[in-house]
Amino acid sequence: MAPHAEIANGDGPANNGVSSSTQKVAFKVNSPNVEYTDNQIRSKYTYYTTEVSKVNGQYVAVPKETKYDFSVDTKVPKMGMMLVGLGGNNGTTVTAGIIANRRGLSWQTRRGEQEANYYGSLIMGSTVKLGTDAKTHKDVNIPFHDLLPMVHPNDIVIGGWDISKLNLAEAMDRAQVLEPGLKQLVAKEMASMVPLPSIYYPDFIAANQEKRADNVIEGTKASMAHVEKIRQDIRDFKAANNLDRVIVQWTANTERFSALIDGVNDTADNLLKAIENGHEEVSPSTVFAVACILENTPFINGSPQNTFVPGAVELAERHKAFVGGDDFKSGQTKMKSALVDFLINAGIKLTSVASYNHLGNNDGKNLSEQRQFRSKEISKSNVIDDMVEANTVLYAPGEKPDHTVVIKYMPAVGDDKRALDEYYAEIFLGGHQTISLFNVCEDSLLASPLIIDLVLITELFTRIKWKAASTDGAATKDFEGFHSVLSVLSYMLKAPLTPPGTPVVNALAKQRSALINIMRGCLGLQPESDMTLEHKLF
Numbered sequence: 001m002a003p004h005a006e007i008a009n010g011d012g013p014a015n016n017g018v019s020s021s022t023q024k025v026a027f028k029v030n031s032p033n034v035e036y037t038d039n040q041i042r043s044k045y046t047y048y049t050t051e052v053s054k055v056n057g058q059y060v061a062v063p064k065e066t067k068y069d070f071s072v073d074t075k076v077p078k079m080g081m082m083l084v085g086l087g088g089n090n091g092t093t094v095t096a097g098i099i100a101n102r103r104g105l106s107w108q109t110r111r112g113e114q115e116a117n118y119y120g121s122l123i124m125g126s127t128v129k130l131g132t133d134a135k136t137h138k139d140v141n142i143p144f145h146d147l148l149p150m151v152h153p154n155d156i157v158i159g160g161w162d163i164s165k166l167n168l169a170e171a172m173d174r175a176q177v178l179e180p181g182l183k184q185l186v187a188k189e190m191a192s193m194v195p196l197p198s199i200y201y202p203d204f205i206a207a208n209q210e211k212r213a214d215n216v217i218e219g220t221k222a223s224m225a226h227v228e229k230i231r232q233d234i235r236d237f238k239a240a241n242n243l244d245r246v247i248v249q250w251t252a253n254t255e256r257f258s259a260l261i262d263g264v265n266d267t268a269d270n271l272l273k274a275i276e277n278g279h280e281e282v283s284p285s286t287v288f289a290v291a292c293i294l295e296n297t298p299f300i301n302g303s304p305q306n307t308f309v310p311g312a313v314e315l316a317e318r319h320k321a322f323v324g325g326d327d328f329k330s331g332q333t334k335m336k337s338a339l340v341d342f343l344i345n346a347g348i349k350l351t352s353v354a355s356y357n358h359l360g361n362n363d364g365k366n367l368s369e370q371r372q373f374r375s376k377e378i379s380k381s382n383v384i385d386d387m388v389e390a391n392t393v394l395y396a397p398g399e400k401p402d403h404t405v406v407i408k409y410m411p412a413v414g415d416d417k418r419a420l421d422e423y424y425a426e427i428f429l430g431g432h433q434t435i436s437l438f439n440v441c442e443d444s445l446l447a448s449p450l451i452i453d454l455v456l457i458t459e460l461f462t463r464i465k466w467k468a469a470s471t472d473g474a475a476t477k478d479f480e481g482f483h484s485v486l487s488v489l490s491y492m493l494k495a496p497l498t499p500p501g502t503p504v505v506n507a508l509a510k511q512r513s514a515l516i517n518i519m520r521g522c523l524g525l526q527p528e529s530d531m532t533l534e535h536k537l538f
């Protein structure tokens with residue numbers, strides 16, 4: 001029987017897990033600037049910034065106000081998530097994790113009973129400050145998931161593609177990530193899920209992946225056939241599961257970079273032509289991205305390759321389709337984007353970062369080939385640039401810390417990556433600080449919650465519209481969506497994709513607060529500044 005997009009639907013076994021009914025508005029904002037209708041939250045928001053210019057060699061700072069109208073559709077859709085690489089370590093782990101949470105499963109481990117949870121998910125595992133208690137003036141913190149109406153991960157319907165034909169129970173065993181106690185509880189449902197055949201262009205991933213490729217879409221690359229096949233797969237999945245929204249995420253192998261060639265992938269039209277002609281520099285991930293853009297289906301790249309060549313970004317902008325990426329920020333780099341922010345913003349001059357890791361999963365095997373490693377080396381290396389450039393006290397223009405990234409494939413350790421880092425810095429009066437880290441990252445258990453966060457946030461932003469508020473009563477433009485390149489996803493990503501010409505922010509704390517404060521803005525609430533003047537001025 002031809003493989004097809006089997007799914008784990010939201011109507012699986014009795015939902016003994018956390019209630020996953022469509023989320024209602026968890027709290028109300030009482031403000032003349034906020035209006036709640038049956039299916040919308042509408043807010044008037046004043047965005048305060050400081051515009052700086054140089055006058056006669058001196059900076060002049062001018063406070064600026066920009067008024068926006070925001071509208072959030074509060075009807076949470078029935079959503080599907082289609083993973084490219086569904087049969088991989090991440091794909092099987094996130095699928096099993098959602099099934100386990102939906103069914104409220106618990107299982108025996110050598111440390112005793114373990115219950116399903118969403119730890120490691122920004123949205124499902126953390127809280128945000130809403131404000132301060134009117135009487136006690138103490139912080140009132142609420143679950144991040146309650147800030148705005150969002151899909152509950154328990155309700156996500158999962159499908160996707162893989163070049164390996166193993167069903168998800170067999171693939172879960174191959175991944176060697178999950179405890180036997182959990183695997184046996186989800187095996188039946190996982191076995192019913194069979195990845196759809198996928199696009200396979202051998203030159204883009206390591207040759208050592210070839211024997212896995214027994215589930216491949218046939219036909220020549222030189223046509224739009226592969227694009228149209230993926231589009232049809234998405235439509236079929238959506239119809240078969242009666243979905244309102246599908247989001248596609250790449251968690252397949254890391255590809256080599258595509259060469260950027262004028263006339264091939266520099267513009268949308270050239271890229272479409274290059275796909276028609278089967279150009280060798282068009283990767284499977286770019287074909288998936290183009291298919292999703294044309295199908296108005298958000299596409300997120302969880303790997304480091306340059307899927308979003310300029311032509312793909314231009315196509316997304318043309319179709320007002322959402323894209324996001326690159327490369328899940330799950331362990332070693334996540335720690336780096338917090339630690340470097342702390343060191344440099346503490347006035348400590350970081351002069352060297354050595355990041356080594358070894359791992360033994362299939363991802364590591366694929367990365368053992370130089371061209372695939374190079375993609376990962378780039379995404380793991382650029383994460384400190386913005387923080388260094390921002391500190392002109394410590395660093396002269398162009399001055400950077402030494403920074404090296406090493407990845408070795410050591411099968412014995414499997415998915416439990418060992419990350420060893422040394423941070424070396426200059427401190428007061430010629431002193432030095434050396435920070436050595438040994439960080440065991442169970443890679444798929446760290447990445448899977450990010451896969452969930454990426455789709456939850458992306459889906460939310462498909463329901464948020466904005467327009468510049470009229471200041472003189474003149475007619476304003478209609479509401480429109482955020483820019484196609486969803487840079488609000490940066491917290492989950494090593495090499496955040498941003499709208500062309502806009503800066504990249506890698507500092508973890510900044511990324512988190514940007515997302516929270518944008519969501520607060522949609523509620524007519526000002527950013528949480530942590531000034532707590534109420535605790536200082538009395």
Ligand SMILES: NC(=O)c1ccc[n+]([C@@H]2O[C@H](COP(=O)([O-])OP(=O)(O)OC[C@H]3O[C@@H](n4cnc5c(N)ncnc54)[C@H](O)[C@@H]3O)[C@@H](O)[C@H]2O)c1
Nearest residue numbers: 085087088089090162163198252253254303362363443447
């Ligand atoms: N912590 C993490 O696990 C982490 C962090 C950052 C990035 N990533 C990236 O996520 C990706 C997946 O990681 P993983 O550990 O699950 O790897 P994996 O090798 O276990 O899974 C990748 C899956 O993709 C499949 N595949 C390869 N090419 C495909 C194609 N063209 N179409 C469909 N399927 C295809 C493979 O058969 C495999 O099942 C990798 O690119 C990795 O670099 C992982």
Ligand SMILES: O=P([O-])([O-])O[C@@H]1[C@@H](O)[C@H](O)[C@@H](O)[C@H](O)[C@@H]1O
Nearest residue numbers: 329330331332333334357363407
């Ligand atoms: O997210 P992170 O821990 O910095 O980076 C990880 C790398 O260290 C690892 O070698 C690779 O296999 C993972 O895909 C991930 O990219």
